Amino acid sequence: MNFKKLHYGILATTVLVSACNQNKDQADANAVPGFDITSLDSSYLACNDFDGFANGGWKKNNPIPGTESRWGAFGILDKENKEVRLKGIIEEITQKTDRKKGSEEQQIADYYQSFLDTATIEKRGLEPLKPYLDQIASIKSLADYAKVAGSLQKIGVSSVVGYGVEGDLRNSKINILYEGQDGLSLGERSYYDRQDSSTVKVREEFVGHVDKMFTMAGFTESNPGKTLLAFETKLAKLQLTNVELRDPVKTYNKMSFADANKLMPDFDLITLATQQDIKTDTVIIQNKAYLQNLNKLLKATPIETLKSYSKWQLLSTFAGYLPQKFDQEDFRFFSTVMRGTKEQKGRTERAIRSTDRLLGMPLGKLFSAKYFPEDDKKKVSEMIENVRSVYGERIDKLTWMSDSTKAKAHKKLKAFTYKIGYPDKWKDYSTIEVSPDKLFENVISASLFSNKEAVEKIGKEVDKSEWHMTPQTVNAYYNPLNNEVVFPAGILQPPFYNRNADDAINYGGIIAVIGHEFTHGFDDQGSQFDDEGNLKNWWSASDRENFDKLTKKYIEYFNGIEALPGFKINGALTIGENVADLGGMTLAYHALEKSLKGKPEPELIDGFNWKQRFFLGWAQVWHMNTTEAALRNQIQTDPHSPATARINAPLPHLKEFQEAWDCAPGSKLSLPDSARIVIW
Structure with a gap:
């Protein structure tokens, strides 16, 4: 099967920051700072361009590596998880000599070896494709x-x-x-x-x-x-x-x-x-x-055109597993032309990532055991409940929603479930045949496994314990059909979650991310699903009309933002993520404010008060350098707004931002109360 599923409200994997090891036993001397003040650029005014102010220094000091099309918090942490941590796990496995046939260790080691065995790949040429090319050649109708x-x-x-x-x-x-x-x-x-x-x-x-x-x-x-x-x-x-x-x-x-x-x-x-x-x-x-x-x-x-189209799809799908000339040409077009990536990653790094794509869950089991402290699961659970509590308070204060619809919104919010770190049970991948010298056949075996797994689900009850991301993934998601939020271990690290940082930085980071995913349950798509995850209207007609009016205004607002000359953000495409960003920041800020009630005012850190550091925490999560080609591609295809817009665009609608930074009326990131859009 190769149908692109509907993905409701998945947080962007297209943004990143400083990814440093943050193991529980790491010395305090190596702890990641909550916010690195060298990221600042005082030539920008916070109230006119907060991204420039908070991240200008970081952008100057962190040019895009030749192997990347964008460079920021998500990508850097992803590189750490995959090319350092997973690499260590894989290399440790490959050194073992007693790997049992059909075991996860045997599959991981042999697949990794098959990807690195370029001599065999070159020798075989297109021979692995021949059975499929023969099928295509037989098409007559x-x-x-x-x-x-x-x-x-x-x-x-x-x-x-x-x-x-x-x-x-x-x-x-x-x-x-x-x-x-x-x-x-x-x-x-x-x-x-x-x-x-x-x-x-x-x-x-x-x-x-x-x-x-x-x-x-x-x-x-x-x-x-x-x-x-x-x-x-x-x-x-x-x-x-x-x-x-x-x-x-x-x-x-x-x-x-x-x-x-x-x-x-x-x-x-x-x-x-x-x-x-x-x-x-x-x-x-x-x-x-x-x-x-x-x-x-x-x-x-013409049938000949359909045959050519089939040959092209076959060749393009497997180009990365074929001799070097096909692999390099595939990279040149899809990575360099389409996204501006200048050079391909080394074979070893690609072997790690390819192994992760095919055997991500078996690797995730090992990754979680080594890099995800159980204490963090408890802490993140507490954070989620704090966000749930504040969301309920926000619903009660809405002026555009009636009491009857508020009651149903509360019902849905109460029914939210969550998963943290890694699955409670792991899939059995033992039927995937993996050999150390047959890369193409290994890929086919994994594809057939996925097809069989999907086919056998038809008509059966949904397994709500199933994960749709591996634990090492630097991302999170909301699944409307399960009415759940999911936070893999991969994202629960600095700069998103930093156990050594002050609360304000973490609330601007991981708490805003949690709030973002919660808000997806009430964005333009998620709001159409009820507390049991069914596509079913639970709104009164007037409340839905009020909600649609607010989202339409927000769509029009983003439509006016030009990311590149001639390329404006598509507000209708990005509305779900934009609503989630605005909601996530709102929830996180008020959750932080609530947590500080009755406590002494937190001291300044690096000259910034807690309100200011909250927004610095938000900005550092989304700091990014992007090639023009990748930015054009994102604008045309991605439901997430570009990073600079994700940082700056919601801020004028948050009165708390203007108060924190003492923004004067008329500042670019300041709006009068009458012009602010408040949805959740």
């Missing part, structure tokens, strides 16, 4: 194409439609099959129709990239790049935009599989599913019109 596309999807290769399995949005306790649009190499339809010079250049580079990959593979098609760009451009025009995909009501169309199949009479969706071992009578269709129009497009498309 749309019926054949559906069969081959399904076979390829089973090993993770995209096609024009895809399947996925998750809880039913209207019956969240049971897993169901979803169908959705797929198949755009550039990732988002705006890349196919924008006419600015940078996007046009990307399309031109894509044509050249496809041509080169086909030539290196010995494929004989004439002008494959132009052919595939033309096909994908037609495909893109049929698809919903990334903003339209945010509407869970619009994209929920439950029907019998037989009726769904009638939408594409010339391309058998059941055949596509059967090839992936899918057996079900019911499916949720993302967009009926897409399937109907896609059927017309496929009928009008």
Whole structure:
């Protein structure tokens, strides 16, 4: 299966800061400071550009490494977790000589070795692809194409439609099959129709990239790049935009599989599913019109074009596991052209990350045991309950919501559950076949495992103990179907959570992150799910109208922010994350304020009072340097606003910020009370 699932309110993995080891037994002399004052740049006024003021020094001293397209708190900590900590764990395993066949240690060590065995990879060339290329060569009709596309999807290769399995949005306790649009190499339809010079250049580079990959593979098609760009451009025009995909009501169309199949009479969706071992009578269709129009497009498309498209998807999917020339060309286009990354990571670093992608949970088990003190779980639990308490108080004070809807909001808030650090139970990965000299087959084995796991869930009860991130991930998420917030061990480290920092810094960091995830339960998407995780309206009509008016104003506010010349933030695409940022900061600030009641005023630290340090804590979590290419890509495809906007944009709507920094009326980050948007 290769369907991109709907991700409701996942915190950005696209931002980072100083990631230093913070083990429990680490000497105080090596403790990470709550806030490093060398990050400051006094040439900026805090009330005009808080990012510049709080992070200007850091940005000057931390240029983007050649191997990265963006550099900040998330990435630095991710590098520490993966390229230092996981590396140590993997190398320790590889030195053992008594690894049992089928054990996690054997799988980890042998996969790692297979990725490093470049001599064998070069010797084998494209031989591993031959069985799949033979399947593609056999296509003579749309019926054949559906069969081959399904076979390829089973090993993770995209096609024009895809399947996925998750809880039913209207019956969240049971897993169901979803169908959705797929198949755009550039990732988002705006890349196919924008006419600015940078996007046009990307399309031109894509044509050249496809041509080169086909030539290196010995494929004989004439002008494959132009052919595939033309096909994908037609495909893109049929698809919903990334903003339209945010509407869970619009994209929920439950029907019998037989009726769904009638939408594409010339391309058998059941055949596509059967090839992936899918057996079900019911499916949720993302967009009926897409399937109907896609059927017309496929009928009008030469079979040879569909064969070329399939060969391209196969080659592109596995380029990183093929001989160096394919790997390097794939990196050149998707990383350098698309995101501005200048150089590829070393083979060892990539081997670690590839092992993490395929065997992340077995590695996560070892990572958690070594790097996540149990005391932190208790502390984070207390933080979560503090945020829950303050959120309840905020709901009671809302002037735009009626008492009846407030009661239901409280019910949902009370039902929130959470997971911290790592899973309570671990999956069994022993059926994944891993050999030290067969990288491609190892990847296929892992893909088949994932497909089987997903297929077997259809129609069964949702396992609410399951994690959708590994423990070493520097991220967090809210899952509306479980009504839960999840905080992996990977993010519970400085600068997000620093046990040696003052409360103000931690509240501006990890508490604001917790508040961010809580707020996702009440953003434009999450607010449509009830306390049991079902897509069900629990609002009065007038309250929903009030909420929509507020979010519309916030959308318009962000629409006016230009991140790059000619590239403004898409307020409708980023509204969920923007609401969560505003809510997270609001909740964290008032939770900090509440914690200090009845206590002596905290002393100044580095010349800053606790109110100011709260906002410094927020700013350092999101400090970032980004290449222009990566920033353009983020604006077009990412539901998260760029880092500078995440820091600065919410601040004018927080009266507490203006008071903390004594901002004069007319300052860029100051608004009169009448213009502030207060949602939660």
